Amino acid sequence: MTNKEKYKEAFSVLHASRDISLEVENMANKKRKYKMNLAVAAAAACIIIGGSATAYAADVGGIQKIFSAWIRGEKIEVSMKDNGDENGYTFSYNTDGTEVTWGGGGVSLDADGNEEKLSAQDIMDEYSDMPQVDTDDAGRVWIYLQEQSADITDLFDEKGICRVAVSHGNVTHYVKITREKDGSYPYESSTDVPKEGKELYTPIN
Amino acid sequence: MREQIQELIRQYQNNLYAVAFSICKNSEDAEDVVQETFIQYYTTKNEFENEQHIRAWLIRVAINKAKNVNHSFWRKHKVPLEEYMETLTFETPESRNLFETVMKLPEKYRTAIHLFYYEDYAVKEIAGILKISESNVKARLSRGRKLLGQSLKEEWDDDE
Structure with missing residues (x-):
């Protein structure tokens, strides 16, 4: 046997066990937003790395910058520290004397699949332009899009799902919010017309 | 030219998995890389000259993604290579x-x-x-x- 034959025989044991053919098209539709709308990447990263980013800020420090961003329907000055790690920043703002801090970050992919760290400005701009869902002190559920806000508590169906369409300018965001047993309200948002039909989404204006 | 994604998956899934695994040394990471690579093909606007061009592009993207996994701070999967090798025949x-x-x-x-x-x-x-x-x-x-x-x-x- 030649070295090539030996090598091929040795590595022929490697087979992907997962059937990715069905996953790719579904994921691609979601990932298209990852590329075209950085908000998806940024928002996801906020959730994933939120816990650890503040610790890094304390240890590493970094250059602090101030951005203006829409958060929960209000234009707020947000300060940012670059954590000095691969993709992360720490964002914070002050509301009613309380310091709100969270971690965020994200990457964009170039044509060859190389990751590039998003700038903090990119992340905050995209975050500002995305619908945000949150609860108030009375437990009411609100959706925000820039300066707009709406109480959507009564729009949840018996399965704990709420579908709303919120628009700003010419862009409509289709948002699906789920009421979880732990009291959280995770949501998905897309500017693509949903496959399940946009008529299922209650317009909010 | 553009090939149908399902056909590309059938043809190159195992090649991409092998090259990704040879870099990541981890099955789950390699599978994620394969999936992400095909997703990138699906979403890219690149035009390709021929099938060899597509194959080389897929392999290059898979290599870059696998390297990124290796260098990522938040690496998800850490099953030791020795453990995975016990599952191979x-x-x-x-x-x-x-x-x-x-x-x-x-x-x-x-x-x-x-x-x-x-x-x-x-x-x-x-x-x-x-x-x-x-x-x-x-x-x-x-x-x-x-x-x-x-x-x-x-x-x-x-x-x-």
């Missing part, structure tokens, strides 16, 4: 030995070796995929072969 003990020895090579040698011996790429093509010079590819292949020869002795011929 090698044809012969020599095959297992070769596989193990390759996986112990430094990443840059391993990748060049894999593209040459598994994907049958020539030095010039490897240089294009890895975006390095041909002399650099030759050096990596030469050093990789030397290390393989030292470990595998008579199980590895001095034929290239």
Whole structure:
């Protein structure tokens, strides 16, 4: 046997066990937003790395910058520290004397699949332009899009799902919010017309 | 030209998995890389000259993504290689030995070796995929072969 034959025989044991053919098209539709709308990447990263980013800020420090961003329907000055790690920043703002801090970050992919760290400005701009869902002190559920806000508590169906369409300018965001047993309200948002039909989404204006 | 994604998956899934695994040394990471690579093909607007161009592009993207996984701070999967190898059924003990020895090579040698011996790429093509010079590819292949020869002795011929 030649070295090539030996090598091929040795590595022929490697087979992907997962059937990715069905996953790719579904994921691609979601990932298209990852590329075209950085908000998806940024928002996801906020959730994933939120816990650890503040610790890094304390240890590493970094250059602090101030951005203006829409958060929960209000234009707020947000300060940012670059954590000095691969993709992360720490964002914070002050509301009613309380310091709100969270971690965020994200990457964009170039044509060859190389990751590039998003700038903090990119992340905050995209975050500002995305619908945000949150609860108030009375437990009411609100959706925000820039300066707009709406109480959507009564729009949840018996399965704990709420579908709303919120628009700003010419862009409509289709948002699906789920009421979880732990009291959280995770949501998905897309500017693509949903496959399940946009008529299922209650317009909010 | 553009190929149907399902056809590309059928053709190249295992090749991309093998090249990704040779870099990540981890099954779940390699599968994620394969999926992400096809998703990138699906979403890219690149036009390709021919099938070889598509194949080289897919492999290059998979290599870059696998490297990113390796260098990521938040690496998700950490199943030891030894544990995964217990799930593999090698044809012969020599095959297992070769596989193990390759996986112990430094990443840059391993990748060049894999593209040459598994994907049958020539030095010039490897240089294009890895975006390095041909002399650099030759050096990596030469050093990789030397290390393989030292470990595998008579199980590895001095034929290239």
